[in-house]
Amino acid sequence: MQFDFNEQQNEFRQEARRFLAAECSTERVRKALEGGGFDRSLWQGVAEMGFLGIAIPEEHGGLGLGYLELCAVAEEFGRAIAPLPILSSVYLAAEAIKSFGTGEQQAAWLPKIAAGAAIGCLASSEGERLSDKSVRTAFVNGMLSGTKTPVLDGDIADVAIVLAKDADALSLFLLDLSQEGVTRKTLNTIDPTRGQAELTFNNAAAERLGERGEGWASLQTLLDRAAVLVAFEQIGGADRALEMGRDYALERMAFGRQIGSFQAIKHMLADMYVSATLARSNAYYGAWALSTGAAELPRAAATARVSATNAFRHCAKNNIQVHGGMGFTWQMDCHLFYRRSNQLALALGSLPDWEEKLVTRLAAVNEPLAA
């Protein structure tokens, strides 16, 4: 049994951690928060480290490594709450193009994404909880028309993976956002370090990505894979929030003692550790399924997603509580994690949807013996 990252993967993770510690301090995150816009130079630095192309084949400019390396690095991006479109561009767009794209489509976009020269995004939501019945954006004669909102990183993306009606079916499409038929409106969000936009397509040229009619199924596959990667961002964030709380509880004195000596605080932190640990173990399960292409992936992904969403929220929320009044100031970093925990909880579809997926998938496996 080797239910852990191996030495090489851990070394890769360390490299990411060192890089992000040096280049992506919370001061830099704050710049994005405080209206500094997209940090393109940081993005270029990340690209130069090869982090954007970890799971992209070498022939398309990536490192050609596996998902475990990507998971390890995702954890570090989560820990650093990096203000970067890695979720959209790497976990979603690159994966979509790699999995469903033609050789031509891959050659056109993957090298650019790996190099950080193009940013991808997923445009699926249309303003309500998504279902395969509710999609209104339509593909007619090579053109897409409709409105997608919110689109994570849609404010800065160069290319979008779009879910749209394809006559009587749903397909995925690849759409270059630099064309005229595209209008973008930036939206205010609880986590401005990862932008949101409304994208309107008015007869915008698009090409099918993958088979016609496979859009919904492909999207689910894509979301499952991304859920594992995001779970790693979430456990990275949860761990850091826990550490911040722990450190503050050791340092802050009240009533002549460290506040960490009060059981109310100790036990709050212990419970944070418990949820972060369970989430980590579930994320590893997801990583195993993702990296081995196991049939358990749908179940493992939903498990990792629900667990990590709850854990990051729990840790980020209680980290503020441990900090007391200071924890709610702008100057302390606690709120950056609180914001991100909620942003990640809503990306890829929110908790109720994933709870439903999880139970449906568990119930399918556990067929009644007596039926």
Place this chain on the structure above:
Amino acid sequence: MQFDFNEQQNEFRQEARRFLAAECSTERVRKALEGGGFDRSLWQGVAEMGFLGIAIPEEHGGLGLGYLELCAVAEEFGRAIAPLPILSSVYLAAEAIKSFGTGEQQAAWLPKIAAGAAIGCLASSEGERLSDKSVRTAFVNGMLSGTKTPVLDGDIADVAIVLAKDADALSLFLLDLSQEGVTRKTLNTIDPTRGQAELTFNNAAAERLGERGEGWASLQTLLDRAAVLVAFEQIGGADRALEMGRDYALERMAFGRQIGSFQAIKHMLADMYVSATLARSNAYYGAWALSTGAAELPRAAATARVSATNAFRHCAKNNIQVHGGMGFTWQMDCHLFYRRSNQLALALGSLPDWEEKLVTRLAAVNEPLAA
């Protein structure tokens, strides 16, 4: 504003408390638990105090007082975790006969119930969560046939209020359990101080109670009223469990200090106090609605029910935790409250049903302005 019991009602409560403290100690409750069977002499004592006929009109042998007096006394029965069929006989059967019965039916049964000479019960459940579609027991030519299970206090009751099919509708029926067509099977239960039975009717003579076809609606009314009364039993039990925990936390020493000086224990007890207090306030709301015949009763009853069920369970469960290993011994009384908290949570239909009723009723009141 007088959102409280008045002096006279409180005096009545005190009388019940004094009586039960003297006559219904936990030693006496244990007798029932340990197979001593129904404590008929205690029941007779309760009847002589008039407690069984509080809300029964004087003309039928009761005290002719109001529901507030009954609520106050119910709280004391809950506090004493009395091993008596008061829920079945007083809150359900007497109420059913009083509300829906003919003058003749009332004259036949109410005096006996008030005097403790007859015990009533409600036979509605047929082994699954009850719905108006699932009833199989049927009334044909003046005779009832079918099986009701579990029936609280069905092992000792003399008369049953039965929900049954009445051709294409549902009605309530009054059935004398002393007749031949009735078979009883005693069932094992988590709280043996309040017995459960399976009652089988094989062409047992019964008479309609109330209008034909009103069975389901009448049952709901009956359950709403009983829910308020049971909520008072629950808050009485919750309060006593909280007091037991508090007293133990003050008395028990560990690490050279009272265990109540540890925040883990202090805060657990504080949370118990919070849930018990919210439940009490909700129960008062229910009492107000019940006693004034307010249109809010369905909502108030469901609120009281859900709140009190959660509070009693919470307090009974954590009372054991405060007591540590001692709390799980047979000799300590903690488990009596744990058992009763679960028994009362399941009587009248369990939490999911009441949660559904509560939300449905709230949603009906809060109609959208914009619709």
Place this chain on the structure above:
Amino acid sequence: MNFDDTPEEAAFRAEARAWIDANAPKHLDSMLSGAGHGTAGDIADVDMLAESKAWQKKKYDAGWACLHWPTEYGGRGATPMQRVIWNQEEGVYAQLSFTFIIGQGMCGPTVMAWGSEQDKQALLPPLAAGEDIWCQMFSEPSAGSDLAGLRTRAVKDGGEWVINGSKIWTSGAHISQYGILLTRTDPSVAKHKGLTMFWVDMRSPGIEVRPILQAHGQSGFNEVFFADLRIPDSQRLGGVGQGWTVSLTTLMNERLSIGSGMSTGFETLLDYAVRAPGRDGGRLVDDPTIRSRLADWATKASGLKYTSMRALTALSKGQEPGPENSIGKLVAGATSQDIASFAIDLQGEMGVLTDPAQAAHAARFQATLMRSPATRIEGGTDEILRNIIAERVLGLPGDVRVDKDVPFEKIPTRA
């Protein structure tokens, strides 16, 4: 058991209602009705301070300000129950009193209990009239829950005190004319024993007020810095070294006013759930997956509402509401955060948006999500409130105190 007024209460209510109906600033109605969800919203268009002062002055002139204060200081000498009735009748316009709450609710009573007659005559009527705004300067960066650990020093210099140090979480300091200030005058005795209280003119030299930007991007609070601020000894409230006792007068009033009527947000959630569409075309409230949580929160909201009715009943009988009121904030704080989190999940990916024009239900839940962490901290953290309930209501022992009877300057400040 009833919710009815006594005849006297009914008469008072009728009088209050009639006066409010005739005098209230009704042009603010729609704005005031929409507010209160943690966002400034469209309030930005109105000069709230001017409107607040105007309404307060009007009330003062007609004898409706600071109802429970004695008439000689600008109040009405009303009973606690009359004050409650007034608050009920004032309704949305009560939001115009927020600016004065700390002054009238906490500072005023402290001055009234501990100030000289001359000070009371001079300071209280303008406070009641809304001409002066007051702030309360107690908390410090290193003294929050452990308030008595404060370090702002006051040193006697002839007939004056010289103050150095800083305060934090001072609501309204930037618009205040006066404040009450708790200082340490003797670090060589046990922490609670070396404190002294003063009232201060906020326009004095040596005071600097800086707003604190909070996590949700707004600044409701300030830091206040004192550099050789000089206060005459006549502005002392209570004896030297008696500051802790004096501060209890203030804090008892704070706990009361913060705790009362705090919302769980359940009503907002229910309102949303009956208006918003569910996944299958019906109403959101009919979605069975949300039933259990709605029910749980319904009982919490209802439980708090009827707990306050019970407290009012006790009040009307002349009893004092106990520290049980702490449960209001404890329950409402955590519940409102849970509800906000749940509600944004129901909005799916749209839940991340915060612009009232774009987000569901005017972004109320997003605003609450971002504001609610503070609710669980300010005016007593959840942990302090549980201690209060455990100790004052249930009679459980206090935490073990390692700083008890230790001279303040000997208490460790670093681990």
Place this chain on the structure above:
Amino acid sequence: MNFDDTPEEAAFRAEARAWIDANAPKHLDSMLSGAGHGTAGDIADVDMLAESKAWQKKKYDAGWACLHWPTEYGGRGATPMQRVIWNQEEGVYAQLSFTFIIGQGMCGPTVMAWGSEQDKQALLPPLAAGEDIWCQMFSEPSAGSDLAGLRTRAVKDGGEWVINGSKIWTSGAHISQYGILLTRTDPSVAKHKGLTMFWVDMRSPGIEVRPILQAHGQSGFNEVFFADLRIPDSQRLGGVGQGWTVSLTTLMNERLSIGSGMSTGFETLLDYAVRAPGRDGGRLVDDPTIRSRLADWATKASGLKYTSMRALTALSKGQEPGPENSIGKLVAGATSQDIASFAIDLQGEMGVLTDPAQAAHAARFQATLMRSPATRIEGGTDEILRNIIAERVLGLPGDVRVDKDVPFEKIPTRA
């Protein structure tokens, strides 16, 4: 990342599997598969003690007993990973080892670490063979979480010790031949310093064992009373006054064995939910009202499972599993209680029934409901476990100790 055996592990697994397949008491299969839900159930028909001893002896004779013990004391000298593999392969038959867990898992290692060579030779092989059953006598009525507060006195009398006092929660004392006993030999020094450990023949005069009836109506534990029990000094384990250190050997093993693989009950709930009918004719699992809670518990169950996989991976690399394992019991205890409560609610009024023949799903949830409060207490309460995690994993300070460095006899025993 994989779940695969190394070639060596695979070979060991194959050998174990083959031996078990050839030798296991398969006539017990159906009974053992149905057990484990807190009820004795139909186990009553079988002489479990005899069956347990027979299976243990068989394993011993073939070299499969106490795998991690040295061969000279009746073990196999196996690696920790081989022990894990054995446990996986033993499957339901592992239930037959419950009787020996305390002896082999806790008492044996203590004797091995602290006993004389002569004692080890004499005592350990019969324990490994299942001929002797051992019990552990530490807890006392007034010393539970605060174990070092125990008061059972041992007084030296020549070459013997005279013991008076009592122990509680002694699992298996009524069927034990031996036990280890922690006593106080010096009440005039600080509590942890005055303790001494012994091993005891349970058939000695002066020992009385009384079963404790527990809240769920069963007696898994005993009280043990000592009246002038005499033990030769040669039965001392470790030095006089060294008892606390000796006990840590025992307790480290306890925490491990109780924590590992404890069930949340989620699998049972899922099994129930896919078999039981829902309200609208479908399966219960398709009832949308239960989705969210099922999902939450699913992640807890899964999280514990994969946490133990991570611990096994660490074990296979030669690392020691840390106190992180405390989370297993902490999570499983509370979760199993919540799940049981939820499941009986789903059964409506029938949920109150406890007879496996009458109640749904063979009354498993009712049994768990009644048993689970003990799970949250025994072997470390939830509160102690949170302290352990906070202190040993996160490095937070211990609770303030008022009994530290105080002579034991001066520590207050009444409020």
